Amino acid sequence: MANDKELVSKVLILDGSVEHFEKIKQFCDQNGLIGLKVNVTNVLSIMSTNVDLGAILLAENYCGSFHDSMELAMQIHSARPELPIMLRMESYSVDDLPAWSNHIFCAIYRIENLEPLRKAVEDYIFTLFYPSVLVRGINEITTSALSSQFKHLKVSNQIPYIVKDKIIFGEVFSLIPLESNWCRGYMMLQAEEQEILNIYENDDLWSQDHTISFRTVNNILSEVTNLIWGGFKSRFISDDGHRMAYYSQVPIVINHAHKYISFGSENPQLCFKYQLIDESRNHVIYMDQRFIFNLNWSPDDFKEIQASVDDLVDTGELELF
Amino acid sequence: MAKILIVDDSATVRDEVGGFLKKNGLDIITAVDGKDGLIKLKADPGIKLVVSDVNMPNMDGLTMIEKIRGELGNNSVSVIMLTTESSQSMKERGKAAGVKGWIVKPFKGESVLETFKKLSA
Numbered sequence: 034m035a036n037d038k039e040l041v042s043k044v045l046i047l048d049g050s051v052e053h054f055e056k057i058k059q060f061c062d063q064n065g066l067i068g069l070k071v072n073v074t075n076v077l078s079i080m081s082t083n084v085d086l087g088a089i090l091l092a093e094n095y096c097g098s099f100h101d102s103m104e105l106a107m108q109i110h111s112a113r114p115e116l117p118i119m120l121r122m123e124s125y126s127v128d129d130l131p132a133w134s135n136h137i138f139c140a141i142y143r144i145e146n147l148e149p150l151r152k153a154v155e156d157y158i159f160t161l162f163y164p165s166v167l168v169r170g171i172n173e174i175t176t177s178a179l180s181s182q183f184k185h186l187k188v189s190n191q192i193p194y195i196v197k198d199k200i201i202f203g204e205v206f207s208l209i210p211l212e213s214n215w216c217r218g219y220m221m222l223q224a225e226e227q228e229i230l231n232i233y234e235n236d237d238l239w240s241q242d243h244t245i246s247f248r249t250v251n252n253i254l255s256e257v258t259n260l261i262w263g264g265f266k267s268r269f270i271s272d273d274g275h276r277m278a279y280y281s282q283v284p285i286v287i288n289h290a291h292k293y294i295s296f297g298s299e300n301p302q303l304c305f306k307y308q309l310i311d312e313s314r315n316h317v318i319y320m321d322q323r324f325i326f327n328l329n330w331s332p333d334d335f336k337e338i339q340a341s342v343d344d345l346v347d348t349g350e351l352e353l354f
Numbered sequence: 355m356a357k358i359l360i361v362d363d364s365a366t367v368r369d370e371v372g373g374f375l376k377k378n379g380l381d382i383i384t385a386v387d388g389k390d391g392l393i394k395l396k397a398d399p400g401i402k403l404v405v406s407d408v409n410m411p412n413m414d415g416l417t418m419i420e421k422i423r424g425e426l427g428n429n430s431v432s433v434i435m436l437t438t439e440s441s442q443s444m445k446e447r448g449k450a451a452g453v454k455g456w457i458v459k460p461f462k463g464e465s466v467l468e469t470f471k472k473l474s475a
């Protein structure tokens with residue numbers, strides 16, 4: 034559910050119709066959608082970039098022929114299965130759709146009746162209600178946190194938006210759990226490493242006293258995350274709320290470019306390496322398992338629960354009470 | 355000279371706060387979490403003020419303060435929390451452990467410098 038258009042979502046409009054352009058644009062404006070038009074030859078390359086999308090609006094004749102448009106729908110679905118595709122039909126009918134397309138299109142509509150499209154936008158894009166106070170509050174907290182860490186930069190933001198894709202932006206990101214009696218989840222902050230490095234490299238005063246490396250970016254991102262987390266907790270999670278309001282958290286920072294992950298602690302991690310052996314092909318797959326007890330590790334209080342050891346049963350066995 | 359122990363898992367904060375206090379003539383030691391803070395405090399009786407974050411890996415700031423008062427039996431060192439936390443229950447827990455002050459981040463050095471100087475004198 035959208036809330037008074039304070040949230041928007043970007044949709045890719047794969048529809049070349051000049052005749053219906055105005056009506057589709059009007060629909061987008063009225064329903065919190067920002068339509069992005071692309072050339073047919075660029076669609077698949079757009080799919081592989083970091084464009085945050087909420088859905089795809091595809092016309093049956095976008096690629097020239099119905100068959101080619103269906104082919105494109107299948108390719109889009111393979112590349113980004115999380116993105117809902119909404120199909121506009123004109124000359125063809127639902128009966129003409131190939132059987133495999135059933136699970137690809139979340140809505141089928143005609144330009145004379147946009148109600149199925151409107152319903153799909155509500156059902157597939159604006160599915161959660163985000164209170165305006167929360168959206169505005171997050172914005173204020175984050176702006177303040179960024180301003181405190183990037184003192185000589187001006188911070189502004191675009192209209193908050195909803196995405197359905199699962200694309201990571203940039204090389205480095207942080208994660209921190211958000212837990213209360215009204216929410217459980219994570220906040221993620223993503224950035225491009227070099228862009229932030231440039232800020233510090235160009236700051237003569239700062240670079241005189243510090244060695245600048247990718248760790249600088251990780252540290253800054255971690256501190257901004259921490260500041261936002263604290264602000265969020267103070268403003269939206271009451272003391273008498275969830276027990277997690279009293280628990281500590283530290284940001285997890287992941288930097289893909291350097292194959293780096295930090296849980297905030299320098300503690301050695303307990304690791305296991307498993308092999309999955311395919312003897313028929315003489316092939317081995319490895320899996321790494323790590324235990325990271327970054328927030329608390331008190332082995333003196335450790336004990337194995339004896340009942341579970343004594344009463345070990347084969348998995349799959351029926352246990353009658 | 356009396357020393358200030360800054361306990362924060364964030365290198366950015368240790369740099370920022372430590373750098374500011376150093377520039378203003380104060381002697382600084384840093385620790386990366388509550389456990390490290392306890393070790394540093396135990397090893398250096400010259401530390402008169404601890405400025406600590408709450409949320410840190412291994413041992414959080416409030417647990418560290420409780421251990422300073424309890425396990426180390428050190429009731430003389432002044433403690434100020436510098437944290438993103440502003441919940442009343444956290445502050446109550448801090449007060450009960452003998453925390454002298456609570457600063458909600460971000461750190462604004464000029465406004466607290468005099469207090470830091472007094473507490474570390």
